[in-house]
Amino acid sequence: MDSILALMQDPAAWIALVTLVVMEVVLGIDNLIFISILTNKLPPEHRVQARRIGIGLALIMRLALLGTIAWIVKLTNPVFELFGHGFSWKDMILIAGGLFLVWKATKEIHHNVDPVDHKEDMVGGAALTSFSAAIGQILILDLVFSIDSIITAVGMTPHLPIMVVAVLAAVTVMLLAATPLANFIEKNPTIVMLALAFLLMIGTTLIAEGMGFHVPKGYIYAAMAFSALVEVLNMVSRNARQKNKGAGH
Template structure:
């Protein structure tokens, strides 16, 4: 208790907490986009439950990993060397997760543009997916993103309570944003393709980091924000054209009736 009171009275601890919460929320965007796209392929009555379970699994994984911080830190130690680069378990997990994300995003793009997609190892021929398969795939990405999240947290602070509060806050934000984001993505097909493009970029970034090429996260999220801004302007332009066409149609109909 004295440790917690001392920590609460330390301004540096509050700064670290605020910084870590912001970082965890930003890192959670990747996970949330994947969960939203995947659960939107479930039957409508299962989507919200799938999102809650997926985000709940992310929370359980991250809290569980926090209890093994000493082991997590050791994941960054090289276990073998190839092509002049020492690969750690973290590198291998990032590469595997990145490959899975690239493969999954590519399959989702295929399902979106092909009117008759073939079957894959998880989904049916029609592009649907079972609840168990969706949760399984979410669990795989939860593990990758959770390890990356915890290693980032360990690099920013040594205080476990700060990490726990940051993780709980970030997951709560994900939980609150899950349904609105998924519904928004589902109602706007162009957003789906943009989100899948984000997942491809994130997957390639994970692979690059696994091979030792550090990619500043700021560049990635700045590109995502710029693309989202452009798409937002396109959506506003489409709505303006639709309103103009609706107004023109109403005016034409009124003119025809008056002439008659």
Template structure:
């Protein structure tokens, strides 16, 4: 308790906490985006439950990984060399998660472009099961959780700060889950934009796994720009609809 009180009296600790909370929330957007798209494919009565379970699993995984920080740090040590690249367990997990995201997003884009083809879709056949959705969410939760915790370890040595930032980030995810999923469900064009974001995120994870650092600022700036353009398109469409309704 005395250690925590002493930590609270350090200005640099509060700065680290604020910075890490922002980082964790930003990293959580990727996780939440996937959960929102996948949960929208379930029957209406199961969607909110799937989101809450998925986000709760994300919190449990993050806190569980924080309890094994010493083991997490070892994940960054090279364990195998492939095509001249030394890969750690973290790298291989990021590559696998990136491939999983790219595969899922590509198949779902194909499903939206060719709606008559209902076979072999990964997210979104009408018969997707609740259990199957939770398993897929869990897989991506693990990937994003490891990335999140390694980021936290690199930013501060204080476990207390990591725990608070993770809890705050997951709480924000929980509060934003339903509004985001409903917004995506009510605006079909947003679905394609969100899937393109997942493709971008997946590609970034693969690149990071192979040691090619992609500054997160560039990735999120591109996503923000695309979202702004789509927002302007939606504004223009709504304006045309209001004008047409007024004329009648």
């Protein structure tokens, strides 16, 4: 208790907390896009419940992983060497998660480009994703993103309470933003393709990170922000043209 009170009185701890919360929220965008696209494949009456359960279980997973920080940190130790690069468990998890994300995004892009082939979707089975399959896939990606973010958090602060508060704040933001984002993506088909392109880029980045090629996250999110801004301008332009056509008639 005394250590927590000491942290609350330390300005450096507050700076670390704010920085970590922002980082967790930004890193959560990737996860949130995947959750939104995946749960939109469910029947409408199950979508909100799936998002809440998936994000809630993700919170439990992250808090559990925070309790094993000593083990998580060891995941960065090389296990074997290949082509002059030492691969750690973290690298292998990132590569596996990246491949999973690339495969899912590619299948969904194929489904959107070729809507006649409606039998294949992100699960590769029925036209609609099953509830349990959606939760399972959310947790798989959560595990990958959680390990990556926790290892990054350990490098920013040694204080566990700060990490816990940052995770709670980030997951709260995800819970609040999940349904509005999913509804926005569903109502705007072009946004779906843009979001899938983001997932494809993120998956490729995870693979590159796992292979030892550092890709600055700032470049990735700057590219995503610029693409999103261009799409917003396109949407505004389309709406303006439709209004002009309606006024002409």
